[in-house]
Amino acid sequence: MTLPDRYDFRAAEPRLAQFWRDADTYAFNAEGSAPIYTIDTPPPTVSGQLHTGSCYSYIQADVIARFHRMLGERVFYPMGFDDNGLPTERYVEKTIGRKATEMPLPEFLAQCHTLIEQTEERFEALWRRLSLSIDWRQRYSTISPQAQRTSQWSFIELYKGGKVYSHQAPTLWCPECQTAIAQAETYDRPLSTHFSTLAFKLENGETLPIATTRPELLPACVAIFVHPRDERYASLIGTNAIMESATFSSRERIEVPILGDEAADPDKGSGAVMCCTFGDSTDVFWWRTHQLPLLSAIGRDGRMTELAGPLAGLSVPKARQRMLELLAESNQLLRQESIEHAVNVHERCDTPVEYQHTRQWFIRVLDQKERLIEAGRKIRWTPEHMQARYEHWVENLQWDWCISRQRFLGVPIPAWTCRACGQMLLATKEQLPIDPRITEPGRPCSCGSTEFEPQRDVLDTWATSSCSPLLIGHWFDDPERFARHFPASLRPQGHDIIRTWAFYSIVKALYHTGDIPWREVLVSGHALSRTRTKISKSRSVDQENQPWQLIERESADAMRYWSTSFKPGLDTAFNLELFANGRRLVTKLWNASRFVARHIQALSPEEIANAPEGLLPTDRWLLARLAHTIEYATSELTRNDYASARQEVERFFWSDLCDNYLELVKARLYNDDGASTQAARWTLYQALLATLKLLAPYLPFITEEIYQGLFQATDGASSLHLTRWPQAPAWWHDARAEEEGMALLEILRQVRRYKAEQGLSVGAEFEGLTIRASTMLAPILQCALIDLKSATRAREPRVAPSEELSDLSFDITIVR
Incomplete structure (x- = not known):
C-alpha cells in the first residue's frame, strides 16, 4: 500500500484509459440478471470539431451512467454519431472547399464518407480520453446500413399507418442550403432593417399607406388586409388597391382586393398590410383562408424570379435596396424608419428563411398535440421546468413535421412513383436499406407498368436520429433485445433540442410502440464563452481552451470537475478557476x-x-x-x-x-x-x-x-x-454521535479562534485546557480526550463535569 510522492496526471490518465479499454471495464453484460439501465445518448453531429461545450454536457451524463453501474445495474451505454444530413454536408463542403452541386454525386458522397470516418475517430479518441464510460462495442452511425434500415422502415410503417403524407404546399425553405426545413430548425434572430410605408392608390385616387419590411415582395402582392372593425378602412373592404409597378415587376400595375381579416393588426404600421406569397406564416394563412392567387417573386436559390421584372436575378437584400430606390424615384415611398425586428433564420447557416410552394413529405403531429403533451407528462424531466418548455413547443406548433430534404447525404426515401398510373410503390422490408435513385423496385406496379420515377429527396437527419431509442434496441430486427432496452431509462440532451430531438423521438416512439421512449430526460445547459454566447462547433472559445489543450494542461479530471459544478439545465460560463479547484481537489x-x-x-x-x-x-x-x-x-x-x-x-x-x-x-x-x-x-x-x-x-x-x-x-x-x-x-x-462530534468540533473551533486572536499558529502548544461540561457530555469528552489533546496541542487537557450545565453544553478555559 504505497503511492508515489507526486501524482502525474499526464502519465496516469492515458495509462488508465488504456487499462479500462484493454479490460472492457464498461462493457454491457447482456447475460446478467441485474436490472438494465439503458441510456439513449446523444449522437454528436459530425459537423466540425468537438468543443468544451460538448464535453460539458456529455460528462454530466457519464456521471449518472457511472453511478448506476456502481449501484449494480447493468448499464447499456452506447454512443452514436449523427453523420447524415445537412450539417455533415455543409461541414464537408466547407472542409473540401467545394459545393455538392459542383461535383458528381458519387464523388461528393465518397468525400463525405472519408471525412466522416476521420472525424468520428477523433470524436471517439476525445471521449475515451475524458473517460466517458461508453461501451464502444455498441457504437453506431446514423448513415450506417442498420440506421438506414431503421429509418426507412419507420417511414414505411408511418406511411402505411396514414401518419406520413406528401403535400404540395408553402414550406419553410432555406435559400442558402436550398432545401425545405422544419419549424424546429429555425429561430428568431434580431436584425436591423427599414419599416417602409408605401403609397398604394384607392379606386377614387386617394392614397392608401401600407407599411412593410419586405418591399421586394411587392411583385407577389395578391391582397391588402385590414381589420374588419377598423373604422378607417372598413368601408374599403371589397374595393381594390393599385400600385404602378412597371419599374420593378413584370406586372405593369398591381391591382389587388382589399379584404377584411381579424389577423390584421390595426396598431401596426398604418393598420393596412399587404399579403404577398409568401412573406411569413400570416401570408400563408391568408392565402389558404381566402383562396388567393399564388405568385412567386423569390426562387429556391434566394434570387428574384422573372416576376420581379428588372429586379430578376438579384439577391433578396440587393432587391430590397433597389426596390426602395425605385419606389422613391416614382414617389411611391412615403416614409421610412429604422427598426430592429425578429427574423426567422435557419439554425444551420443563419440565413433568413423563405416560404416556397413545393411538394414535401410530412409526419402528422398537429392532430396529436394532446397525446404528445400527455406523453411528456409521463417522463421525469430534470430539471422539472424543462417539461413546460416541451409542452410550450407542442402547444405552439403551426406545421406538421416536414421530413424531406432536397440534399444529397442522407437516408433516401424508400419509394417510387409509377409513371403510368401515379401510384406510390414502397420498398419491402427485405430490400432495406435501399436507394431508389439507384435501384429499381424489382417488381411491377399493380397496373402492370415497370416504369417508375424514384423519390429523389432524402430524409431529414432528425427523421433518423429521432429513431435512436429504436436503433439502439434493434427495433427493426431483434424483438427480444428491443424489449430489454425500450423504453430506455435515460435520455440526456441539451435544452436547445427539446423541440427537435426530444419531441421527434417522442413522436416516433408513440407512433411505432404506443409508449414513451424513455423514463427520464436529463437536460443539460450550454457552456458559454467569455462573451456569454453558446460554445458550439462554429462558435467556440479560444484555441488554447479547446478540449485537447485543456486536458493536457489541466487534466481530464479537472475538466470533469468543471463540467459537474452546476445544477442540471444551467448555462455555465467557461471558467478556468473551476478547473483549478478541480486540480486542488x-x-x-x-x-x-x-x-x-x-x-x-x-x-x-x-x-x-x-x-x-x-x-x-x-x-x-x-x-x-x-x-x-x-x-x-x-x-x-x-x-x-x-x-x-x-x-x-x-x-x-x-x-x-x-x-x-x-x-x-x-x-x-x-x-x-x-x-x-x-x-x-x-x-x-x-x-x-x-x-x-x-x-x-x-x-x-x-x-x-x-x-x-x-x-x-x-x-x-x-x-x-x-x-x-x-x-x-x-x-x-447515529444522530447522537453526530451531536457529540459537533461538540468536539466546537471545542476545537474555539481553541483555534483563541490561537488566531493571540497570534499563535494552529500547531502552537499551550499549557492547559479545562473543559467544564455537562454530566451528559463529560464522559464523551473524557473518552475523546486523546483526540482533543492531539488537535488542540494542549499539554494537560482535562474534563470537569458540571451539574450546572445541561444537555451537551460546555465552556473552556485555556492556560498558556
Whole structure:
C-alpha cells in the first residue's frame, strides 16, 4: 500500500484509459440478471470539431451512467454519431472547399464518407480520453446500413399507418442550403432593417399607406388586409388597391382586393398590410383562408424570379435596396424608419428563411398535440421546468413535421412513383436499406407498368436520429433485445433540442410502440464563452481552451470537475478557476491518501471486515457523517442532481475527514496504544475508500489510481468503477454521535479562534485546557480526550463535569 510522492496526471490518465479499454471495464453484460439501465445518448453531429461545450454536457451524463453501474445495474451505454444530413454536408463542403452541386454525386458522397470516418475517430479518441464510460462495442452511425434500415422502415410503417403524407404546399425553405426545413430548425434572430410605408392608390385616387419590411415582395402582392372593425378602412373592404409597378415587376400595375381579416393588426404600421406569397406564416394563412392567387417573386436559390421584372436575378437584400430606390424615384415611398425586428433564420447557416410552394413529405403531429403533451407528462424531466418548455413547443406548433430534404447525404426515401398510373410503390422490408435513385423496385406496379420515377429527396437527419431509442434496441430486427432496452431509462440532451430531438423521438416512439421512449430526460445547459454566447462547433472559445489543450494542461479530471459544478439545465460560463479547484481537489486526494496509506497498510482483511470494539466518539462521529453523506449523495444522484451530490461529498472530504478528523486522530495514529489506534485506522480505511467511490463518477482517473495503489488488493475488484456504490451499515447512522462530534468540533473551533486572536499558529502548544461540561457530555469528552489533546496541542487537557450545565453544553478555559 504505497503511492508515489507526486501524482502525474499526464502519465496516469492515458495509462488508465488504456487499462479500462484493454479490460472492457464498461462493457454491457447482456447475460446478467441485474436490472438494465439503458441510456439513449446523444449522437454528436459530425459537423466540425468537438468543443468544451460538448464535453460539458456529455460528462454530466457519464456521471449518472457511472453511478448506476456502481449501484449494480447493468448499464447499456452506447454512443452514436449523427453523420447524415445537412450539417455533415455543409461541414464537408466547407472542409473540401467545394459545393455538392459542383461535383458528381458519387464523388461528393465518397468525400463525405472519408471525412466522416476521420472525424468520428477523433470524436471517439476525445471521449475515451475524458473517460466517458461508453461501451464502444455498441457504437453506431446514423448513415450506417442498420440506421438506414431503421429509418426507412419507420417511414414505411408511418406511411402505411396514414401518419406520413406528401403535400404540395408553402414550406419553410432555406435559400442558402436550398432545401425545405422544419419549424424546429429555425429561430428568431434580431436584425436591423427599414419599416417602409408605401403609397398604394384607392379606386377614387386617394392614397392608401401600407407599411412593410419586405418591399421586394411587392411583385407577389395578391391582397391588402385590414381589420374588419377598423373604422378607417372598413368601408374599403371589397374595393381594390393599385400600385404602378412597371419599374420593378413584370406586372405593369398591381391591382389587388382589399379584404377584411381579424389577423390584421390595426396598431401596426398604418393598420393596412399587404399579403404577398409568401412573406411569413400570416401570408400563408391568408392565402389558404381566402383562396388567393399564388405568385412567386423569390426562387429556391434566394434570387428574384422573372416576376420581379428588372429586379430578376438579384439577391433578396440587393432587391430590397433597389426596390426602395425605385419606389422613391416614382414617389411611391412615403416614409421610412429604422427598426430592429425578429427574423426567422435557419439554425444551420443563419440565413433568413423563405416560404416556397413545393411538394414535401410530412409526419402528422398537429392532430396529436394532446397525446404528445400527455406523453411528456409521463417522463421525469430534470430539471422539472424543462417539461413546460416541451409542452410550450407542442402547444405552439403551426406545421406538421416536414421530413424531406432536397440534399444529397442522407437516408433516401424508400419509394417510387409509377409513371403510368401515379401510384406510390414502397420498398419491402427485405430490400432495406435501399436507394431508389439507384435501384429499381424489382417488381411491377399493380397496373402492370415497370416504369417508375424514384423519390429523389432524402430524409431529414432528425427523421433518423429521432429513431435512436429504436436503433439502439434493434427495433427493426431483434424483438427480444428491443424489449430489454425500450423504453430506455435515460435520455440526456441539451435544452436547445427539446423541440427537435426530444419531441421527434417522442413522436416516433408513440407512433411505432404506443409508449414513451424513455423514463427520464436529463437536460443539460450550454457552456458559454467569455462573451456569454453558446460554445458550439462554429462558435467556440479560444484555441488554447479547446478540449485537447485543456486536458493536457489541466487534466481530464479537472475538466470533469468543471463540467459537474452546476445544477442540471444551467448555462455555465467557461471558467478556468473551476478547473483549478478541480486540480486542488485531485492534489488533496492524493496527499491525504498518501498520509492514510502509512496507517492502514498493516490492516489485515479480517480486521477490515470487522469493526473494532474500541471506537471512540471521534470515530463514531465521522462514520455518522459519512453515512449521512452517502445517503444524501445517493438521493441527489438518483434525482440526477450530480452537482448537489458532489458538493456534499467534497464538504465531507475537505472538512470532516481532512480538516477535522485527521487532526483529531493524529496522536492515536502515531502513538500506537492498541485498540484506539486500531479504531482510527479502521475508520480511516472505511472513510477514504467510501470517499473514493463517491467521487469515482466525477474524477475517474485519480480515484482509480489511488484505489489500485491502496485498496484493490483488499477490496478485491479489478477496477474501482466496478465496485459497489458505498452503503453505510445501519449502526453508522447515529444522530447522537453526530451531536457529540459537533461538540468536539466546537471545542476545537474555539481553541483555534483563541490561537488566531493571540497570534499563535494552529500547531502552537499551550499549557492547559479545562473543559467544564455537562454530566451528559463529560464522559464523551473524557473518552475523546486523546483526540482533543492531539488537535488542540494542549499539554494537560482535562474534563470537569458540571451539574450546572445541561444537555451537551460546555465552556473552556485555556492556560498558556
